Amino acid sequence: MSQQLSNDQLTAIAQQYGTPVYVYHAEKIKEQYSKLIHAFEGQDVVFYYASKALTNINVLKYISSIGCNVDCSSVNEVKLALHAGFPAKRIVYTSNGIAFSEIEEVQSLGVHINIDSLSNLEKFGKKFGHSYPVGIRLRPNIMAGGNLKISTGHDKSKFGIPVDQIDKVLTLVEKHDLYIHNLHIHTGSEIKDVEVFVKGIQVLFDIIPRFKELDSIDLGGGFKVPYKEGDPETDITLLAQKVKEAFAAHPNPNGRPLQVWFEPGKFLVSGAGYFITEVNVLKETATTTFASVNSGFNHLIRPMFYDAYHHIQNISNPAGELKSYSIVGNICETDTFAWNRQLNEVREGDLLVFYNAGAYGFEMSSNFNSRYKPAEVLVKDGAYHLVRKADVFEDLLRNQIMVL
Ligand code: LLP
DSSP states (O other), X not given: OXXXXXXXXXXXXXXXXXXXXXXXXHXXXXXXXXXXXXXXXXXXXXXXXXXXXXXXXXXXXXXXXXXXXXXXXXXXXXXXXXXXXXXXXXXXXXXSSOOHHHHHHXXXXXXXXXXXXXXXXXXXXXXXXXXSOEEEEEEOOOOOSSSGGGBOSSTTOSSSEEXXXXXXXXXXHHHHTOOEEEEEOOXXXXXXXXXXXXXXXXXXXXXXGGOTTOOEEEOOOOBOOOSSTTOOOOOHHHHHHHHHHHHHHSOOTTSSOOEEEEOOSHHHHGXXXXXXXXXXXXXXXXXXXXXXXXXXXXXXOHHHHHOOOOOEEETTOTTSOEEEEEEEOSSSSOOEEEEEEEEEOOOTTOEEEEESOTTTTGGGOOOGGGXXXXXXXXXXXXEEEEEEOOOOHHHHHTTOOOOO
């Protein structure tokens, strides 16, 4: 039975901590992780939580405590992961377009690094040679993902070293005696079709024999989660079966068993997150009834940035008559969360909850319009914990230097 916070719990949290507020449900994260572990049981598969989805330190600690590893896209995510208690050996770092100095800093922290350009591979080789095992992020030239903005593996993408440049990679490996122990691909986010992963694996199988010291393959993240009723999700069980079959048919020519890594972000935390807002103003116009909430794309940018759908419910009036509303924010932009959405009758002061708010919600928030970032609350074992305070006015001035 899938875990869900009740309207009563969400209402109590809103009353206790105010709105807008992000809420994360620890046990739901565990449920998602268990699904992965269960599906891949018996296979040498390891999961690294893509922390870019949500880096609240308590969430990181919780994810570490349930045995999941962590994937980081910046040195600061690595430092947060270390701060949360992940040992370096359970951390993967995959950045892109980054200055070599950051890679050097990450190397000094002892975590696994995937390198995403020939330029940085050359610098890495010159400096570390064979002394530090490293991975290479390849661009498999596969179009995948929910929309172009979240597609990363296609043949025009900036991410990874194009597979067609593999000879150049091998020249560098030879020249600097690089110790390549991992190959990485990540084709996109919201990949519902398991065959996309299979295609990626096939691309790698053509290349694997050319790397003599490989011990692992990183297939990235991107598992699709449902955002609305009837939405498809990645069939994890089928994926596990396909991965098993593919690797059984292609044993590593160097004789070492290949461990498979995945880096799920949304799959682990999306459904565990709720964003609670309050209706400030109802506005009737000739064409539309607007419900303006005390938020905007400064707090949840996904609907505006990706045209992403987030299910929204009026938890203050669950028996109210269904009516059509456009849910908008209160910032000075056309920050529409949803057009003509059926909601139980909305009154000013009602609480509107956005679901699937755990991944890339708070994490992509900003102080646009000099508004505060919201608080975050973690629900664990039924108890509510404030895990981040909402901004206060001083936060807006904190790093500004008064010179006039
Ligand atoms: N690994 C790498 C190298 C990635 O770039 C990403 C996501 C992931 C793993 C995790 O992907 P996930 O399992 O969360 O789909 N902000 C967008 C999603 C951008 C994802 C960027 N990279 C959104 O809100 O839809």
